[in-house]
Structures are given as structure tokens and as C-alpha cells.
Amino acid sequence: MTIGIHVPILAIAVPLLGAFALPIFAKVHRNLRDLWAILVAAFTCAMVVALAVQVFTSGIQLYTLGAASPTATVVQGGFPIRIVLVVDGMSAFMGLITALVGLASLMYAFQFLKEEQGKTLAMTLFFLLWAGMLGMEYTGDMFNFVFLEVTSIAACALVGYRTWESRPPEAAFKAMAMYTVGGLLVLLAVGILYGEYGALNIAYLSSKISGTPLDKVALGLLLGGLLMKAGTVPAHMWAPDAYGEAPAQAAIVLVANTQASLYGLFRVLFTLYGGALSTPAVGWLVTALGTLTLLVAALMAVIQTDLGRLIAYGAVSQIGYMLLGVGVGLTVISSRPDFGLVAMKGGIFHMMNDAATVGLLFLAAGVVKRACGTKDLRALGGLGHDLKWTSGFFFLGALALAGIPPLNGFASKFLIYESSFRLSPILTAIAVLGSILLLAVFVRAFQGVFLGPRLRTVQPAPLGMLIAMGVLAAIILAFGLVPDFFVRHMVTPAAEALWRGRDLYLAAVLGG
Amino acid sequence: MSVVVRTIARIIVPMILAFGGYVIMHGHLTPGGGFQGGAVVASAVALIVVVFGAERLKRRKTLLSLLEDLGAIAFIALAFLGIGVTFFRNVLAGGGGLFGVPVPPGPNPGFLDTGGTLPLMNWAVGLKVIAGLGSVVVLFGLFGGKDDR
Numbered sequence: 213m214t215i216g217i218h219v220p221i222l223a224i225a226v227p228l229l230g231a232f233a234l235p236i237f238a239k240v241h242r243n244l245r246d247l248w249a250i251l252v253a254a255f256t257c258a259m260v261v262a263l264a265v266q267v268f269t270s271g272i273q274l275y276t277l278g279a280a281s282p283t284a285t286v287v288q289g290g291f292p293i294r295i296v297l298v299v300d301g302m303s304a305f306m307g308l309i310t311a312l313v314g315l316a317s318l319m320y321a322f323q324f325l326k327e328e329q330g331k332t333l334a335m336t337l338f339f340l341l342w343a344g345m346l347g348m349e350y351t352g353d354m355f356n357f358v359f360l361e362v363t364s365i366a367a368c369a370l371v372g373y374r375t376w377e378s379r380p381p382e383a384a385f386k387a388m389a390m391y392t393v394g395g396l397l398v399l400l401a402v403g404i405l406y407g408e409y410g411a412l413n414i415a416y417l418s419s420k421i422s423g424t425p426l427d428k429v430a431l432g433l434l435l436g437g438l439l440m441k442a443g444t445v446p447a448h449m450w451a452p453d454a455y456g457e458a459p460a461q462a463a464i465v466l467v468a469n470t471q472a473s474l475y476g477l478f479r480v481l482f483t484l485y486g487g488a489l490s491t492p493a494v495g496w497l498v499t500a501l502g503t504l505t506l507l508v509a510a511l512m513a514v515i516q517t518d519l520g521r522l523i524a525y526g527a528v529s530q531i532g533y534m535l536l537g538v539g540v541g542l543t544v545i546s547s548r549p550d551f552g553l554v555a556m557k558g559g560i561f562h563m564m565n566d567a568a569t570v571g572l573l574f575l576a577a578g579v580v581k582r583a584c585g586t587k588d589l590r591a592l593g594g595l596g597h598d599l600k601w602t603s604g605f606f607f608l609g610a611l612a613l614a615g616i617p618p619l620n621g622f623a624s625k626f627l628i629y630e631s632s633f634r635l636s637p638i639l640t641a642i643a644v645l646g647s648i649l650l651l652a653v654f655v656r657a658f659q660g661v662f663l664g665p666r667l668r669t670v671q672p673a674p675l676g677m678l679i680a681m682g683v684l685a686a687i688i689l690a691f692g693l694v695p696d697f698f699v700r701h702m703v704t705p706a707a708e709a710l711w712r713g714r715d716l717y718l719a720a721v722l723g724g
Numbered sequence: 725m726s727v728v729v730r731t732i733a734r735i736i737v738p739m740i741l742a743f744g745g746y747v748i749m750h751g752h753l754t755p756g757g758g759f760q761g762g763a764v765v766a767s768a769v770a771l772i773v774v775v776f777g778a779e780r781l782k783r784r785k786t787l788l789s790l791l792e793d794l795g796a797i798a799f800i801a802l803a804f805l806g807i808g809v810t811f812f813r814n815v816l817a818g819g820g821g822l823f824g825v826p827v828p829p830g831p832n833p834g835f836l837d838t839g840g841t842l843p844l845m846n847w848a849v850g851l852k853v854i855a856g857l858g859s860v861v862v863l864f865g866l867f868g869g870k871d872d873r
Contacts, residue, residue: 221811225800232796235789278812295812 460578762853
């Protein structure tokens with residue numbers, strides 16, 4: 213047995229096993245639990261990275277569950293009946309984001325969470341959420357979007373497990389309601405497609421979908437459900453509550469979770485419906501929603517008085533930039549001009565950048581909450597005297613989020629500006645306006661929280677939390693200083709997988 | 725609850741347990757399976773909570789959560805059994821050992837000793853659902869506060 217061919221499933225199964233075994237180890241001893249968590253996380257990250265290397269060097273990786281061989285995707289007659297994992301450039305890229313965020317979250321959690329406040333519970337839920345996100349990203353099967361439900365349940369529980377406080381359960385309930393409706397819409401769409409074509413495999417469905425009215429209904433339901441879970445504007449109201457009330461180490465995983473939903477959306481738009489319905493109308497819809505999201509969320513961020521909610525609106529607005537980039541690509545995909553691919557690269561690169569910058573901001577806000585017991589901007593001030601590293605990290609994250617060169621936010625936003633300008637200058641103007649608003653908001657927040665006279669003396673953040681933030685800060689700097697390297701080796705394969713990769717995807721699964 | 729209800733519950737609970745066990749055990753042959761059978765057994769837990777009160781089962785909460793964990797771990801471990809070929813590969817089917825009798829082709833009354841890892845996975849899921857739904861019911865009972873029992 214070689215481990216190499218089993219890498220895709222190990223990346224999902226090991227964190228799942230880790231999640232369920234964690235409480236048992238915790239009953240034996242705390243240190244055993246921590247050791248287990250570290251081992252599982254390290255193994256999962258190693259699998260994700262190994263898989264990404266395989267994909268970027270030798271193309272799409274397949275794994276068929278329960279078959280006689282991992283690449284035996286179809287039974288006789290060319291019909292794919294088993295559950296298939298299909299990892300192309302985009303999936304591998306999303307896996308890297310998820311692994312990075314998960315690693316930072318876990319490093320932070322060890323010293324951030326308190327034993328008597330459900331540390332074991334939070335870590336268990338984290339691993340469950342991690343496994344669910346990786347499952348969503350690697351699956352090649354519509355029904356395996358049930359991982360969507362796994363992430364929903366784990367995410368809501370992570371938001372609301374602190375039942376001794378009044379607000380987290382309320383936020384969790386709101387998120388649960390939205391997630392459930394979104395999940396039901398997706399399930400209904402999957403049911404329609406299954407009823408119509410008798411299959412659930414994405415590649416097989418994609419080869420059959422011809423654009424009947426039922427297909428369009430299913431597309432609408434999928435769009436609605438996945439956008440709801442991604443927190444785009446008409447259905448964004450759960451996101452600020454959930455992000456604001458979740459503990460910091462969970463909030464950053466929730467950011468990666470919304471991106472997993474976005475990934476699902478992109479997979480549906482480009483691969484599942486790539487043959488029949490990738491019309492400019494759908495592209496314009498996505499572009500318009502993206503533009504609306506980034507503007508509305510940036511405007512809402514201006515009036516927030518709670519640091520957590522403020523960053524949350526910043527996070528929602530970043531979702532808008534991703535949708536804008538990919539939407540521009542989708543609008544022009546039929547003629548495939550160069551700037552379409554540039555827009556896709558920008559949108560996809562921005563996912564990684566958003567995970568790092570928003571994650572860093574949430575972690576810094578977590579340090580503030582831990583030190584002062586509040587995130588109310590009106591009650592905070594002068595924390596820079598004691599929290600030197602944290603204030604530096606927050607400043608870095610704020611600048612990167614607003615897209616100031618030479619940080620990573622600029623690198624990806626510039627690609628989006630440049631290409632959306634070719635489609636319509638109005639889009640670019642709104643996107644730049646959103647960035648300016650965010651800059652104003654975050655400079656004000658930084659000034660209010662960290663600058664000014666010392667109001668109180670607080671304990672600085674422990675080393676483990678600083679290292680977690682340092683990792684994300686290093687990513688921000690590295691991606692900002694040498695964006696070309698990362699764009700060429702990671703982002704371009706991911707963008708190409710959506711842009712032109714549908715035929716390769718179908719050929720890999722259905723055997724040409 | 726009155727003595728009539730308690731007596732009838734005492735008679736009915738073993739029957740529910742037996743039926744739930746049957747549904748789980750025949751999951752690979754008849755409609756049903758781990759989840760459905762687990763839900764049947766959990767309804768027995770619900771009956772006990774209603775008739776005798778949740779306080780009776782309070783001390784079992786740790787046991788229930790442990791069982792739930794073990795069910796999930798057993799399921800994943802069974803899936804890992806096949807990792808020599810592929811994850812979820814049914815390595816026990818047709819092998820002659822546990823649940824390994826090859827299924828004869830054509831209509832038949834259903835042979836329990838077939839299915840390989842499937843019956844075992846049904847038991848793992850059943851264990852998880854019994855423990856999971858059971859603890860949900862017990863928790864609801866506990867949160868209900870003091871009532872007429």
C-alpha cells in the first residue's frame with residue numbers, strides 16, 4: 213500500500229476521525245488531547261500540501277471510494293456510480309487556504325481558549341468543520357455537498373456553544389436558520405438534477421445538462437443557497453452576528469467556510485453548468501451581486517461601534533471582491549478574452565488574501581477581547597502601549613484589507629480593478645470606493661483601539677497566539693512582495709481549472 | 725405518571741428495543757438500517773424520559789456521549805479497513821468470514837450473514853444515533869424543569 217494514491221481521502225477522513233476521537237482522549241488527559249490535535253492537524257496539512265503539489269505538477273487527482281482501484285471512476289458502460297473525489301487546481305488551491313486557516317486557528321486556540329469554557333468542545337467542532345470544508349472542496353459529486361450540512365452544523369455550534377453568554381446563542385440561531393434554508397435550496401436543486409438525469413456525479417451531470425427549464429430552476433436554487441451561505445448582500449445579515457459573536461479562533465474558520473461555499477458556487481457555475489448555461493446574464497448577475505456586496509458591506513462597516521462586527525462587515529465586503537472578479541470572468545467566458553482570465557485570477561487570489569488578512573484582524577480582535585473583556589470601540593483606547601505586536605499585526609491587516617501596496621490585498625485587488633475596468637469602468641469605480649471606505653474605517657478603528665493615552669494596563673498576548681498571527685502576517689507580506697511567484701504557481705492553475713478546465717475535468721472522470 | 729402507564733411502559737420498552745435492534749441488524753436486507761433502527765431505539769429512551777422522568781437517566785449522559793463517539797469512530801475505522809484497496813472498500817464481503825457469505829443470485833429470503841462491512845457499519849451508525857438522539861431527548865427532559873412528575 214502506498215500512501216500517495218490515498219492522499220485525497222486521507223485529508224478528509226483523518227480530521228473527521230480526529231474530531232470524534234478528541235473527546236475520548238480528552239477524558240484520559242488534557243495533554244494527550246493536545247498531542248492528538250497537533251498530530252491530526254499536522255498530518256492533515258501534510259496531506260493537503262502533498263495533494264496540492266501532485267495536482268500542480270501532474271494534473272487532476274481522482275479518488276473513487278470503495279472501488280477496486282482509486283481511479284476506477286466509472287463502472288461498465290461509462291456510468292459513474294460511486295462517490296468520487298476530484299481534485300483539480302481550484303480544489304487544491306481551496307484546500308491550501310483551508311489548511312492555512314485551520315493551522316493558524318488551532319495554534320491560536322491552544323492558549324486562547326480556557327479549559328473551563330469548553331475547550332475540548334471547541335476543538336472537536338473545529339476538526340469537524342475542517343473535515344467538512346475539505347470534503348466540500350475535494351468532492352466530485354453533487355450529493356457530497358452534504359458536507360455543506362456538516363460545515364453548517366459545526367459552524368453554528370462553534371458560534372453558539374458559549375451558552376452562558378446571552379448573545380452567542382442568538383447569533384448561532386440566526387446563522388442556523390439561514391444555513392438551513394440555504395442547505396434546503398441546495399438539496400432541492402440536487403433532487404431536481406437527480407430526478408432529471410438519474411446521476412449525482414458532477415462530471416456526468418455536466419455532460420448531460422442542456423439548459424432545460426428545470427436546469428435553470430436548479431441553477432437558481434443552487435445560486436441562492438450557496439450565496440446565502442457565503443453571506444453575500446441580500447442574505448448577509450447572519451454573517452456580522454456570527455463573526456462578531458464567535459470566539460476569534462472560530463471566526464477565522466468561519467471566513468474559510470464562507471469561501472468553501474463560494475468555491476461550491478464557482479464549481480457549479482463553471483464546471484456543472486459550464487457547457488450549457490454560462491451566459492453573460494448569469495455572469496452579470498454574479499458581478500452585480502459582488503459589487504452590491506462590497507459597497508453595502510463597506511458602508512455598513514462605517515457605522516459599527518463593535519470591533520468584531522466592524523471586521524465582520526470588512527469580511528463580507530471582501531466576498532464581494534471575489535464575486536466581482538469571478539463574475540467578470542464568467543460574463544465574458546464565451547469569447548475568452550485575456551482580461552477575463554486576469555479577473556478570475558484576481559478573484560481567486562483574493563480568496564487566499566482575504567483568508568490571511570481578515571483572519572489576522574479577527575485574531576488581533578480576539579487578543580483585544582481577551583485583554584479587556586470588551587470589543588466596544590467606545591470603551592477601548594491606548595492598547596498599543598501594552599499590546600505592541602498585536603497592534604502592529606492589526607495595522608498590517610487593516611492596510612492589506614484596504615488594498616494598500618505593497619501588501620497582498622493590493623496585488624489581488626489590482627488584478628480585479630484592471631480587468632473589471634475593461635468590462636465596465638463603473639464597476640471599478642465602485643470597487644475602489646469600497647476600498648477607500650474600508651481604509652477609512654480601519655484606520656479609525658486602529659486609531660481608536662490602539663493609539664491614544666493609556667487607559668488601562670493589560671497583559672500582552674501569549675507567545676502561541678502571537679505565532680499564529682505571525683504566520684498570517686508573513687503570508688500577507690510574502691504574497692504582497694512577490695505576488696508574481698504565487699500567481700504563477702498557485703493562482704493561475706486554479707483560475708485555469710475554472711476558465712478552461714471543464715473539458716479536462718470531464719475527461720478525467722468519465723474517461724474521455 | 726400513573727401505575728398503568730408505568731406498567732405498560734415496562735412491557736413495551738423491551739419490545740421497542742427488540743424491534744429497533746431488528747431494524748438495525750437487517751439494514752442490509754430490508755428497508756431501514758442504522759439510522760432508522762437507532763431512531764426506533766431512541767423512541768424507547770423518549771418513552772422512559774416521559775414516563776419515569778429524565779432525572780433517572782441523568783447519570784447516563786457521560787456514557788451516552790462516549791457511545792456516540794465510539795459509534796462514529798467505529799464507522800470511520802470500518803471505512804479505513806478498506807484502505808489497502810480504497811477507502812470504504814467492502815473487504816469483508818464474500819470473504820467467508822464475518823458477514824462474508826457470498827450472496828446467491830436470484831430471489832431469496834435474505835441471508836443475514838452477508839454484506840461484509842455493511843451490517844457492521846449499520847451497527848456503528850445505529851450506536852451513534854441511539855446515543856445521539858437519546859442524549860438529545862434526555863437533555864430536553866432535563867431542561868424542561870420541574871413538572872407534575
